[in-house]
Amino acid sequence: MEQLQKILEEIRPDVDFASEDRLIDNGVLDSIDIIAIVTAVNNAYDVEINVQYLLPEHFNSVEAIYRLICKLQDE
Amino acid sequence: MSLISFPFFVFVLVLMAAYYLMPCKWQWVVIPVFNLLFYMSYGAVAVCFLAVTMFLTYAMGILLNRTDDHFGALRKACADKEQKKKYKADCVKTKKRIMLVGLFVDFVLWFLFKFTGLFSFSPLGISIYTFIAAGYCIDVYRGKYRAEKNLFKYASFLSFFPHIVQGPFSRYDALKDTLFAGRRCSFERLEQGIIRIVWGCFKKLVIADRMKAAIDMILPRDSGYGGVYVFLLFVILPIQLYADFSGYMDIVAGICHMLGIRLQENFKQPFFARSIDEFWRRWHITLGAWFRDYLFYPVSMSRVVQKISARCKDKLSPVLVRMIPSYIALFFVWSATGLWHGKSWNFLLWGWINLLCIVSGMQFKPFYERIKGRLHITEENKCWRLFQMARTFLIFGFAEMVSDIPSIYGIWTKCRSLVCEHNWYLAARPLQLFPGLEIRDLVILGIGILLMLILDILKEKNVDIYGLAGRIPVFFRYLGYVSLFYAVILLGYSGKNAAGGFMYEQF
Structure with missing residues (x-):
């Protein structure tokens, strides 16, 4: 989780990822941020996030992204 | 039938009367009838091409659902984890084939009319309904929603006359509830x-x-x-x-x-945008959203592009490595957006001007921030905001001029005259x-x-x-x-x- 938060903060240093739980719904992250996050996560965790997973519930918070990574690692 | 004409005025009057005289439950039935009347007014032949796209994408949606149900039932009945995984992979593979065949036929029709010059006419709104139908199929493929079973309801959606001429690029999930719900006259x-x-x-x-x-x-x-x-x-x-x-x-x-x-709204005060990137989130919003969801994301998240980014991991800065997929995808998006507007090269150039502005804005953002910091300019500064809005407006104006002049010499002549022709005194x-x-x-x-x-x-x-x-x-x-x-x-x-x-x- 901490590693993930660090990655996200590198991409968007202006966002408080610890407290924000509506990153997509509130328009905090845009499409470019999402792709930067997907690319960084794919490289760091050796997973493959594909388009089907591009849903707000998977990217609204650090916890949600972490859950998605765990799910993909289990598959 | 032009939207600004007496026949259209009568058409809307009769539509309102027919819609509100119907029992609420059956009001939606009026829509496909009037869609057809509206479309027929532009020529009966065009209806045939719309019908081909309609039947094809309707059948594709149903097939995708059936594939999902079939493999879903198999997975449910199976206890072996490995076998379940295999069923899932087979399901994705089958669905992908169905979708690709459907999209191929859908876009071939559009391509034939738009780019080959084989036909002397182009069916009204073919660029709109082809893209709306493609979006519907991709959404069903991705499992965003279930395909519409009722052909007439699907026809009401796809041929909906308010969006078929110039957009907006409606999404089925956003339009269906409001389109098929009955209501009393207010x-x-x-x-x-x-x-x-x-x-x-x-x-x-x-x-x-x-x-x-x-x-x-x-x-x-x-x-x-x-x-x-x-x-x-x-x-x-x-x-x-x-x-x-x-x-x-x-x-x-x-x-x-x-x-x-x-x-769906297609504009959100575009001239208040402070960058070209923001401008395109305010202008022709549904077209931008279409290209974002169905081209930008698939390209930037594709294995090939992600591999390119991974290979650059040790050679480039981490910031650039993360941006590479977006830059590659944006190139495809803006080339396609340009070609969507017209088949001539000046539309492609128009797309690349937008691309250049967006990519340079993203890539040099830290540099611009440093300059702004040194000059003590804050985002809230009204003069700065006005400058950004004026800059965005003029860049858009320049790009539009490029898209309106079909020769490079013509564009060069116009741009050169900005410096060479001494008539600026006329500004007064x-x-x-x-x-x-x-x-x-x-x-x-x-x-x-x-x-x-x-x-x-x-x-x-x-x-x-x-x-x-x-x-x-x-x-x-x-x-x-x-x-x-x-x-x-x-x-x-x-x-x-x-x-x-x-x-x-x-x-």
Whole structure:
């Protein structure tokens, strides 16, 4: 989780990822941020996030992204 | 049947009567009938091509659902984890094949009409319904929603006449509930819808067509208008296009509002955008969203592009490595957006100008931030905001000029004249600046553009326009409505260079 938060903060240093739980719904992250996050996560965790997973519930918070990574690692 | 014509006025009247005379449960049935009538007015042959796309994508949706159900049942009945995984992979593979075949046929039809010149005509709205239908199939493939089982309901959606000519690019999940829900007639809704239609006509007939007359005289390469006139083009082209396109959207959104149907908005005060990137999130919103969801994401997240990014991990900075997928995808998106607007190279160049602005803005953002810090410029600074808005506006104006001039020599001639032609003193004589327009036209344009600006400022401040109008005493409110109506009738431009049709109809 901490590693993930660090990655996200590198991409968007202006966002408080610890407290924000509506990153997509509130328009905090845009499409470019999402792709930067997907690319960084794919490289760091050796997973493959594909388009089907591009849903707000998977990217609204650090916890949600972490859950998605765990799910993909289990598959 | 033009949207601004007496037959269309009668068409809308009969539609309203038929819609509200129907029992609520069956109101939606009226929609496909009127869609067909509207589409037939542009020629019966075009209906056949629309029908091909409609049947094809409808069948594809059903097939995708059946595939999902089939493999879902197999997985449910299976206890072995490995076998379940295999079923899932097979399901994805089968669905992908179905989708690709469907999309191929869908886009081949569009390609044949748009790019090959094999046919002397192009079915009305083929670029719109092809993309809407493709979006529907991809959404069903991704499992965003279930495919529509009722063919007539699907036909109502795809051929929905308010979106089929110029958009918006409606999404099935966003439109279906509001399209198929029954509702009683509401005087308030009718009033609001009518005034939005009249406002749309005002933008189109009083502002856009009047400006088009001047643009048509300045724009041709051999028009003899250079220097300050070219700069004038950068300013008036965006306003003219906005008045024309958003005027159309106001008319169709007004009709939908009268029916109680919520159409997706296509504009969000675009001239308040502070960068080209933001501009395209405010202008033709549904087209941008289409390319984002169905081209930008798939390309940037594809294995090939992600591999390219991973290979650069040790060679480039981490920031650039993360941005590579977006840059590659943006290249495809802006090339496709350019070609969507037209098959000639100047549309491609138009797309690449936008691409260059967006990518350079992203790549040099830290540099710009440092400069701003040194100059003590903050984001809240009003002068800075105005500068950003003016810069975005002029870049868009320049790009529009490029898309309107079909030869590189023509563009070069126009740009060179900005420096070489010494007629900038005319900027101090605005009455001589607009060829083909008289003082009366300029006064009307000034008032019209001011009204448009005031309304956009209010919307930008999140003011509920309908609510605001509702608070005005009835007498003054209706006086305003009647004045606007008469303004359209009396001031609608009908000179020899009047534009007539809407600009985006050609797409």
